[in-house]
Amino acid sequence: MSTFTPTYGATAQPDGTTQFRFWAPNATQVDVVIDDGAPAAMTREPNGDFVAQATCGAGARYRFRIDGDVAVPDPASRLQDGDVHDASLVTAPDAFAWQHADWRGRPFEETVLYELHPGLCGGFNGIAKRLPDLAALGVTAVELMPIADFPGARNWGYDGVLPYAPDTAYGTPDDLKRMIDTAHGLGLMVFLDVVYNHFGPDGNYLNAYARDFFTEDTQTPWGPAIDFRKTPVRTFFAENALYWLSEYRFDGLRLDAVHAIAEPEWLPEMAAFVRSHIGEDRQVHLVLENDDNIASHMENGFDAQWNDDAHHVVHHLLTGETNAYYIDYADAPAEKLARVLGEGFVFQGEPSKMRKGEPRGTPSHRLRPTAFVLFLQNHDQIGNRAMGERLISLAPPDHEALHAAVAMQLLCPHIPLIFMGEERGVETPFLYFTSHTDAELVKAVREGRRREFAGLHEFEDEAAQAKIPDPNESSTYERSRDDDAAGAPDASTWLDLYRHLLGLRRTRIAPHLAGATSLGAQVLGSHAVSARWLLGDGSTLAIFTNLGTETVTGEKLSDDYDAEAEVLFESRAGADAALRSVQLPAGTTVALLRAPSAP
Missing domain, CATH: 2.60.40.1180 (Golgi alpha-mannosidase II)
Structure with a gap:
């Protein structure tokens, strides 16, 4: 099965050579260093690309040396020989033997998403072992939190720095392909969360040779915005989306926080590019996270948006919480829930308290119900709490209201998303975790996490802040495992509820959602x-x-x-x-x- 070949990176050729292409507009000279051999000069092209052809094939280790000084991994690396600071590897993208090459996907209306963290599930092979149970439950699509190579072995994935390289902490590229192939054999789609709004702070070498990748004109929570006005930048990310859908045969992508992309017109351009290259014989789906609630994206190439409005108002109704962004949903919450179910977004241009009275959103009533992904929990809404509490620990303890909310979520025509363990009544927390090695960065992340919650009443003093789990401690990661809930007394009750509701959705509702x-x-x-x-x-x-x-x-x-x-x-x-x-x-x-x- 042939795959799409991205412009940038290392491309093995049939004649035993490999072509290297690297965008370094701020470099004068670039050499490619293969298997720690002598540097080989690359040819500079007018747009700042450097190219070279060398006699080597799959498995060769390589770096790019900038102006005779620092040697860096390939930003379009398909695989690392270790971690983000190590050498990149040439790969053979067509070597995997797909068993279900005739899989063409499923209609979006049939989607029931199950979001999971690959590491906590045992990596790609561990996910594969869970797939039969998820398919039997009624899940139709597994969604992986980001897998692009990040520093260390423990990370949410949003600190990735090599967008084309699946992190080896989760397994090999063939392990990933085998997991996706297994899912397709069970009738399951597989979605991937991708991050196109920033790079993580550790292992990002772009400023050494491609400062033009960023613009100082616009700042984001992570620093200068990625400059999507540059053609190579637009190409790099649009092709990345197509690469995951083509080489790895993912069925869909969830684009993280696109409100932080300074050039939003790139989004429909990217969607059109992907769909024109995938062709009509496959069904692939594109989903957004966008705090700006721009409804027009769902009429220009995107299937749906994660509906934070829906989560926030249901969370407030179940818990009574009004801190942080829940303040926008504390007034007339039933009216806001009615608007969610009837029109999609709560905020369709109304002023937001969280935005100091600035308007948020655009009218969404014209959109189809399946243009909204409805969740009661996800990685953000649990893990961005100081102690990572799940909804089951916050809602009334008799769980009747939570059962009712689950039924509303799974039976309404919006696309449901379940967060890992939710279907088993898991009570273990899902915490924010990292595994940085730089002492200053470890300290900055820990202290930043504590400052983030210092404004809340329960974390006003330093003693309370000190109880917030340190993201870099391995125990924080281990506490987030959901395996211990498999034999919990209520697990079978929750599973029966989800199985029954998803069965109703599959047989009575989903066939008629188009x-x-x-x-x-x-x-x-x-x-x-x-x-x-x-x-x-x-x-x-x-x-x-x-x-x-x-x-x-x-x-x-x-x-x-x-x-x-x-x-x-x-x-x-x-x-x-x-x-x-x-x-x-x-x-x-x-x-x-x-x-x-x-x-």
Whole structure:
């Protein structure tokens, strides 16, 4: 199976040679050093590319020497001989024998995402062992947190510095391909989280030869923004997206924090580039994280966006938390949940308290329901808490409201995302972790983590801040494992709930999501809403959910209730009967499905 060949990096040729191409606009001379041999001069081209052809093949180690001084790894390295500071390796991209080469993907409407951290799952081989259980549960797509080579063996992946090189801490390139191949054999898609908004601080050598990669005009939380006005930069990242989808046959990408990309017009350009090269015989999907809530991206090449608005308002309803960004969701939260279910985004141009009154977002009501990824938890929303608590530890302990929220999430037409362990009621934390070796960087990360939470009441004093786990301690990583929940007393209860709900979604809802539209949503009480959707086959789905602790009573309950509709699901026995009596009990979700009207 032939694969796409990126412009930059090392490309092994059939004649036993390898072509090297390296963008170094701020360098005068560049040599390629192969297997620690004598430096070989590269030819400079007008745009700042340096090229060379050498007699070597797959497995050869190489670096680029800049102006006779520092030797650096290839920023487009396909594989490192160790870690980010070590030599790069020439690879043979077509050597893997795919067993399911005829896999073409699945429609986006069938997507049920399962986000996981590859290291905590045992690397690529460990993920492969989990896949049969996930497929049996009803998951249709596994989403890997970033795997681009990062410093050390423990990292979330957002500190990556070599976007083309899968980190060897998780296994070999063939291990990764074998895992994806196994997933395809089980009918599972595989998505990859990619980071195009910044590079990590450790192992990033770009300033030594390509300062033009960045612009001082725009600053991001990580420093100067990547300069997407430069053609080589646009090419580097657009081809990276295609590379993962082509060589490794990922089925989709999730683009991290694109609001930090200073040239947003690059996004539809990249999407068009990817789709034009993939061709119509494969179904690949592109998903965004974008705090700016720009709805037009979902009409220009992207399938969906992670809906932080949905998470934040549900989290507030379940926990009552109002700190940090939850302050934007504390007023009239039921109205905001109704807007999520009926229109997608909460913020569609309204002023945000977190943005000091500046408007946020654009109108999203015209978008299809599947343009929004709905999650109750993800790596950010757990791991960016000081102590990494999961929602199960924060919501009411009887779990009825949490059960109701899960039912609402998995049965509504938005695309659901489950975070690893959620389906088993895992209570172990998911913490922020690193494994840096530079003492100053270790200190900066630890102290920065403590400063981040110093404004919260529970971490006002230094003694409390000192209890925040040190990201660089190996124990922080080990505490984040979810394996110990496999035999927990409630694990089977949670699994049964998820299996049942995902079965309903697979058989009764997903086949009719193409062409689905919202019929609106309304507020029923302080923590309760109802919503309706017209599905693609003409049937009508209605969901009533009460995430509060008080029964809701009122005539509004009858507005969407249809006595002739099938009761698809009720999270508490007798909830449908209560609805007929114009009552919605606390901690309840009821889903009704009415068949298409007769012509």
